[in-house]
Structures are given as C-alpha cells and as structure tokens.
Amino acid sequence: xxxYIEQALVxxxxxxxxxxxxxxxxAGWVVPGVLLVVVGIGLVLLAVAWVKQRSTxxxxxxxxxxxxxxxxxxxTVEFNLQKVESLQVQQGVIGRLLGFGTIVVAGGGLxxxxxxxxxxxxAFRRAFLEAQEAALRDPLHAREPS
Numbered sequence: 001x002x003x004y005i006e007q008a009l010v011x012x013x014x015x016x017x018x019x020x021x022x023x024x025x026x027a028g029w030v031v032p033g034v035l036l037v038v039v040g041i042g043l044v045l046l047a048v049a050w051v052k053q054r055s056t057x058x059x060x061x062x063x064x065x066x067x068x069x070x071x072x073x074x075x076t077v078e079f080n081l082q083k084v085e086s087l088q089v090q091q092g093v094i095g096r097l098l099g100f101g102t103i104v105v106a107g108g109g110l111x112x113x114x115x116x117x118x119x120x121x122x123a124f125r126r127a128f129l130e131a132q133e134a135a136l137r138d139p140l141h142a143r144e145p146s
Contacts, residue, residue, distance in 0.1 A: 003057075004057050004066075004068040004074070004076070005018070005057050005059045005066055005068070008066055008076075008078070009061065010063075013061050013062060013063050013064075014061060014062050015059050015060070015061050016060050016061060016062055016127055016130070016131050017059065017060045017123070017124060017127030017128070017131070018057075018058065018059045018060075019058035019059070019103070019115070019118045019119065019120075019121075019124045020053070020056075020058070020118070020119050021052065021053045021056045021117045021118060021119065022098070022099065022100035022117055022118065022119035023049075023053065024094075024098040024099070024100050024117075024119075025095070025100045025116065025117025025118075026049040026052060026053060026117065029045050029046070029048050029049035029052070030045075030046065030049045032045050033045030033046035033048075033049060034046070051071045054071075055068075055069065055070055055071040056068070056069050056115070056117075058103070058115055058118060058124070060124070060127050060128045060131050061131070062081075062131060062134070062135065063080065063081060063135070064078050064079055064080050064081055065078070065079045065081065065084060065087075065105055065128060066078050067105070067113055067115050069115075077105070077113040079105055079107050079113070080107075081128075081131055081132045081135045082132075082135060082136070083107040083108055084105060084106070084107045084128075084132065085106055085107050085108055086104075086105075086106045087103060087104070087105050087106075087125050087128050087129075088103070088104040088106070089101050089102070089103060089104075089121045089122060089125050090102040090103075090104065091121065099119060099120055100117055100118060100119050100120075100121065101117075101118060101121040102114055102115065102116040102117070102118065102121070103115045103118050103121050103124055103125070
C-alpha cells in the first residue's frame, strides 16, 4: 500500500482498491530515456518517469476516494464516497489497447480531480461503485473496522 494513503486512514477506514500509474502512459519519458541512456540524459528521463509512477497514489476506501500527486511537492484530493457525483473514465485508442486511462472524480461543489495514466481504470471505477453502494446500503458498516 502507498505511504501517504496509509498515513491518511482514520480509525475504522480500510482500503478496498488501489490504483497505479501505468508504465505505458509514461512511454513519452521511458522510450527517449532508453534511447538516450548512452548519452546520459536518458537516465534523467528514466528517473522522471520512475518518480511520476511512484509518487502518484490513488485509492478507494470504505469512506472516500484519495488521490496524491508529487514527490517533493504534494497535492492531494480526497472525496467522501457520498459526495462523489461522478467518476469518469477517459480512454483514447492507445489507452484502450494498452489498458490505461484517465479517471476524473467530481463531486457537488468540489473541484474535479483528474488522475491521468491509471492502469486498468475500469477496475478502479468498478471498485469505487461497489464501495459507494456499500456505504449507501449500510453507512454504519462503512465506518466500522473489518
């Protein structure tokens, strides 16, 4: 599990699904990095791709959706499951073929939170919908530890 997400959990909250950035979505950094590794700048490009992949955290808990971006500078967006009005999946042709896409979380009066390059975004959306339904069916159970 991700470090920020572990620290952000409150008592009784548990992670039901995590998302990761797909390496395919970082091909614009990885391919030139591999091709230019001999020159030395390729290592910098590969390092940038690695930091982008490792520093983006995304999770659905039994209470909320949590997103965290950044390595040195940290940006987070957290939505209560009941406050999320929509969770959109955007996938282009390449994203559909290679299994990645952008997830856009939007809630009542809250800003949209796009999370680009997520591996298997449909599985993330499915986990979100299941968690949201469970929280609506039994709000007390969603707050109890499992």
